[in-house]
Amino acid sequence: MNKKADIILSSNAVFTGKEDHPIQASIAISNNKIIAIGTKDEMKAHTDGNTKIYDFKDQLITPGFHDFHLHIMQGCVFLDSVNLFDARSEMEALKMIQEFADSKPDEPWIIGYMWDAGYWDQQKLPTRHSLDRVLPDRPAILFHAELHYAWVNSKALELANIDRDTENPEYGEIEKDAYGEPTGILYEKATNLVTDISHNFTEEQQEKMFKNFLSHAASVGVTAVNDLYAPSQNTINEYKLFKRFEDKDELSLRVFLWPELNGDIARAKQLREEYQSNKLRVSGLKQFIDGVITPRTAYMLEPYADAPETRGDTAYSQETYYKWVTEADKEGFAIRFHAIGDGAIRMALDAFEEAQIKNGIRDSRHAIEHVEVIHPDDIERFNELGVIVSMQPDHFAMSERGVYTNRIGKEREKYVFIINTLQKTGARIAFGTDFPVDLLNPMLQIYRAITRIDSSGKDVWHPHERITLSEALKAYTLGPAYGTFTENELGTLEVGKVADITVLDRNLFDVPAEQIKAAKTVLTMVDGQVIYERNSIKN
Template sequence: MTIKKADVVLSSKTVFTGCKNIPEPALIAIRDNRIIAVGEEHDLKQYIGQDTVIHDFGDKLIMPGFHDNHLHIMMGALAMDSVNLFDARSEEEAVDMVHDYAKARPDDPWIIGFQWDSSYWDDKRFPSRSSIDRIIPDRPVLLFHAEGHYTWANSKALEVAGITRDTEDPPFGSIEKGVNGEPTGILIEGASGLATNKAFDLPKAKKEKLMQRFLKEAARFGVTSVNDLFGTNTNKKLQDFELFREFEEKEQLTVRIHLYPPLDGDLKKAKQLREQYDSEKLRVSGLKQFIDGVITSYTAYMLEPYADHPEKQGEPTFSPDTIKKWAAEADKEGFSIRFHAIGDGAIHLALDAFETAQKNNGPRDSRHSIEHVEVIHPDDISRFKELGVVASMQPDHFALSERGVYTSKIGDQREKYVFVINTLKKSGAKLAFGTDFPIDILNPMQQIYRAVTRIDSSGSDVWHPEERITLSEALHAYTHGSAFATFRENELGTLEAGKLADITVLDRNLFKVPEEDILDVKPVFTMVDGQVVFSEELVSK
């Protein structure tokens, strides 16, 4: 039998295929868009022909491409084009940063920012519209909190959005008002949508530029697949599946996109989208919905009241009956469902919904998942394996919020069950990692570092060291785990013959790097579908 020659061969002394826990010397033969062989040099010589291009990476680590299990493409792309306020340590400093940005962008109709977090400010208090009004009174300003579940707006933004003292709170949202009854400028959960409905009405040319920037960023970080999840009604104006298709048709789509439109009871539309988008690079892979909000705004749904505000407990975004009904109906139609659930009450309700679906429709390989899994009741840990539910987590998230502020809200007892990554893994739950970009940056090393160190927001203290996992486990969750969650483990997630050639090369052997240096590691080469989409340092022979 004639052996077909490889188009490309990648080689290194350290190749992490994902099939073993440690890297080994290997060559990877690629033809068209698939891996045709992986092995030692003497076994792969038969695949090397006169026209085969060989890339020898020496000691650099070759591994499966990173698969971000949870992000928001267009929201993240917009964040990259906006002012980042994470380093601000006071309301005044944040306002100064916004002012400088606005002066540099005089033609922008809206000034948009991300990542402010008052838990790191001295007074810990929410900011107000008046501080922005003093320096930008004539242009609308909308600034997203670091967790993305509430916004800080100036008076002009409120005016454009039609928000006044008489505006009623939208479903699962609130317009914060002062003692005088006037809006303070803080819009929580669904209330942010009143402003983003105006701010995010972008022309197509702008969206195209944002998408191009996102693709470049993904390639630079070695991200070859992403799961783009419905991100609340606040960014529905940014969702543009047809834009993604246009990039695919022009052969400009340099990352695989798995779409998760909303689970909202409209299964007719969901099925149409599933039929409409079903290619190797762009497909609907399931449905997503929110069960609660976040801890810092007291919108995460808890089984018991918050420790520092006993009158607050959070509440589900929809009634438990509605959530269970939607889940059972979508499960019956073969959809994989992903629920945002941060509080222990929300996680419990999500598991109950999946259990109800299983009882109604019979057990199947559904691969439903819970997103974030921040504060869990210990009784619910074992239910992930029992119900076949994926734990979709972003390890760096526990270091984004100021730890003392976060834990004061949930109290000492619940603090023991925050981001229990290793406990879930040992219980038999499938782990899948991502970033929730733009809540966190797209760089996978942030998540890997936090998963193996558990260093908290102080930068030095370890938060529950027993919840650390190994490097190979973290990489597996970020590659095969995400592929499994998306029903693509037979095509993606490991380097094996027959799989799609989505490959990343890091600038050094990650397994030999001290933990404190993980954040310095970066990709030098990214391949998607057998094509090089990023190359910083390439040695050819």
């Protein structure tokens, strides 16, 4: 007796992740599992009067998109903030901020994201003074596109008790002018002095924001996310919020949690025991090694080309990373490091190698996040050490290419976002967005990975580093499943696997690359349940 399906999805273009091209197929789903894949005729044996049948013609069915790197609560705030990415001058940014503030007269704080002075006509960092002109009485914090520094006004500095006498926090800087007064630019952990008060949301506000995030994720075909530790995060409260949604059966996607690696192994183990369900689980631990290239906070092996007095810096010492990684690795944790500069990447690889020497080799699946500028001597080490390359390909088009290249110089520029080279060594690749650093839509990352179109929108940045569409889709599905030890349940469309599935409005394999950015999600399914539907064809 053939098991009856609750839902059958059919299409002429099904990308299972097992092949490199789509196939014509139908997928039968019962409860939360795929019970059969075959022809429409073969599916008749699994059909009864209660089976819902969807026929998507030539629209692409894929495994659900799994974002390997984002920050949920920061993203929740972003969805209700002013997006300054399109500003091409400080004046234009100020106009957008003022219009947004006027539209939200009751909001106590004005919060914004995505500005980048590298794209502005002057290419100069803004100050609190210009912001004061449009917002003299309401506090504002506006995060740079890379989230590693922020622009604030005088009111925000006043509320955070930041003045000329305030000392820099560890791994942070309150920028000051020639007279010793704060300019309104806060770097790295100095931003926490303001976010501690600007992001003080009520439980009701948080629930509303998280609901909005879940809906948004479903609408762009995202079925699983990795929520990585960030300095502004209130980990315990956020995890409790997610758990409340799970308890009410309202957690509509999978959330893999990566709390802070900080030497407190007892706390990490407690969190791992507490959050271990199919929808909400602690997968490992995360920490920062360095910052980012444009403000020169990424840690380099050699000085910056345009500022020979600095190589950037690390959040903690090499010895501290060795100690923390070795302890956590011994307890079976996967560890992920934010490492952007070639010095930081080497430091992360060295720490993972040290753990292998001390604890022995195991299936650890540690990862390095971003991997932007790598030294050629370290390329093979990812595969040798079994370290996952966690990348966000659209990021290399988010920074102005000329500014980025000026920082690192021509020689190091050859080793920027070398996705294909790393993949060819046998290293595992996993994609994400770093939302809200970038938009949550997976199409942007996929488009950038296969075209390598740079920030100009015309030129290709290292064409030899392009990867195929099939490889990009696998990096967004099977790659993150492997990175969360769930490749036996998720990441491909196979009988026995969980029905986390996305349907797009076009076959990406059949359209010009430019059209990929415009692709929309038609249907999103998590655990066999349709959580988003847009103009689906249902019989």
